[in-house]
Amino acid sequence: xxxxxxxxxxxxxxxxxxxxxxxxxxxxxxxxxxxxxxxxxxxxxxxxxxxxxxxxxxxxxxxxxxxxxxxxxxxxxxxxxxxxxxxxxxxxxxxxxxxxxxxxxxxxxxxxxxxxxxxxxxxxxxxxxxxxxxxxxxxxxxxxxxxxxxxxxxxxxxxxxxxxxxxxxxxxxxxxxxxxxxxxxxxxxxxxxxxxxxxxxxxxxxxxxxxxxxxxxxxxxxxxxxxxxxxxxxxxxxxxxxxxxxxxxxxxxxxxxxxxxxxxxxxxxxxxxxxxxxxxxxxxxxxxxxxxxxxxxxxxxx
Numbered sequence: 001x002x003x004x005x006x007x008x009x010x011x012x013x014x015x016x017x018x019x020x021x022x023x024x025x026x027x028x029x030x031x032x033x034x035x036x037x038x039x040x041x042x043x044x045x046x047x048x049x050x051x052x053x054x055x056x057x058x059x060x061x062x063x064x065x066x067x068x069x070x071x072x073x074x075x076x077x078x079x080x081x082x083x084x085x086x087x088x089x090x091x092x093x094x095x096x097x098x099x100x101x102x103x104x105x106x107x108x109x110x111x112x113x114x115x116x117x118x119x120x121x122x123x124x125x126x127x128x129x130x131x132x133x134x135x136x137x138x139x140x141x142x143x144x145x146x147x148x149x150x151x152x153x154x155x156x157x158x159x160x161x162x163x164x165x166x167x168x169x170x171x172x173x174x175x176x177x178x179x180x181x182x183x184x185x186x187x188x189x190x191x192x193x194x195x196x197x198x199x200x201x202x203x204x205x206x207x208x209x210x211x212x213x214x215x216x217x218x219x220x221x222x223x224x225x226x227x228x229x230x231x232x233x234x235x236x237x238x239x240x241x242x243x244x245x246x247x248x249x250x251x252x253x254x255x256x257x258x259x260x261x262x263x264x265x266x267x268x269x270x271x272x273x274x275x276x277x278x279x280x281x282x283x284x285x286x287x288x289x290x291x292x293x294x295x296x297x298x299x300x301x302x
Contacts, residue, residue, distance in 0.1 A: 061099075064091075068099060069108060072120045074187070079117035128185055137256075137264060138169050141294050145172045145266065148290045152283055154268050156290075157183060159195040161263040164208040166196045169264075177271060188245050191226055192219050194253030195265040197239035201230045202255045202262035218243040238284060239265075243272075250275050252283055254291045258298035266290060 071089060072080065086096040100118055103109035107123040132138050141158045149156045149172040158170040171183040189212030190196025200207050207230065211223055220226050233239045239253040246269075253267035268283050 064099060065103070068096075068103070069120065069124065072109060072118065073124065075119070076186075077119055079112060079119050081117060085118065132169060132184075135169070136299060137258070140297055141256075141266070142170055142172075144290050144293050145170060148172070148266075148268070148286055149174060152268060152286055154270055154274075154283070157195060157267045157269070159193075159265055159267070161190060161196065161199045161203070161206060162187070164190055164212065166190050166193055166199070166265075176274075189213075189215070192241070192244045193267075194239040194241040194251040195267045196253075197230060197233050197241065198253035198255040198265040198267070199262055201233035201239065202257065204230070206263075215245045216243055216247050218247070220244065238287065239267075248272055252280075252287060254287050256291060256294055256298075258295050259301045266294070 067089060068085070071085065082093060082097055082100065085091075085100070086093045089096065100109055100111075103121070104111050104118075108121045109118055110121040111118050138158065145156045145158060153174055153176045155174045156172050157168055159166040159168050165187045166189075168183040168186045168188075188196070190200060190206075191208065191211055192215050207226075211221060211226060214221055220229065229239075237254070241251045241253070243249060248271060249269050250272055251267050251269045253265050255262050256264040256266060258264075266287065268287055270279070270283065
């Protein structure tokens with residue numbers, strides 16, 4: 001083990017795509033959060049409500065800010081109208097508009113020249129980058145992933161479990177073929193990825209009670225099939241996923257067991273035309289070596 005370092009807390013990580021969990025406060029601090037709707041209680045009473053799970057008081061304006069940012073981030077850059085946002089969140093349009101204007105002014109949301117469409121802003125990128133920069137696990141894994149990709153000629157990933165999804169924290173692209181889009185900051189349902197299944201096989205308490213909607217015609221839709229796949233993953237020591245989130249790709253994943261609660265994994269994606277039994281054996285051997293190298297160098301768990 002290397003010298004002790006401060007790692008991310010075990011459990012769900014903040015969303016790198018929005019950074020909202022890392023920086024929930026800047027927007028309310030402007031004093032421009034949406035005013036209470038007519039007939040509601042004064043802000044001090046309306047914005048603070050009990051949160052039974054933790055015993056703390058939830059600040060409603062902050063919770064709404066995070067919910068709005070996560071909604072825009074999930075749209076992956078797509079421009080969205082005010083009406084669509086308000087309807088999706090089931091909010092009044094007046095308060096939705098007021099909050100959007102506050103976030104536009106502070107850089108967390110951006111709008112088109114007409115002021116009609118909204119999308120996530122550059123401040124979210126800065127917050128997400130800060131999350132990655134401070135995480136010693138990401139810094140530790142990157143050179144290993146670079147070596148792994150160079151040795152195999154394939155694209156490799158590092159991801160972390162966040163509730164029922166995996167968030168891609170690092171990707172090293174293959175030089176043999178181009179990818180359609182970058183992965184860092186993207187989210188996918190854990191059950192439909194080799195990364196997620198590798199994690200869930202080591203962390204059964206995190207298995208979601210229901211399957212996420214299928215992403216392709218090959219995605220698992222039967223909970224019993226998922227349970228069987230997770231059992232097989234535990235038995236063989238790696239996860240396999242074929243065309244379940246991206247058609248034409250086969251993926252292998254292995255959990256990283258450097259924390260008491262397993263939340264991270266690495267994977268290798270292979271286009272089906274490049275796959276063969278011999279290449280599969282090469283990939284699995286290289287993944288095991290990379291996993292061992294990362295785990296042996298990781299800081300001791302807290």
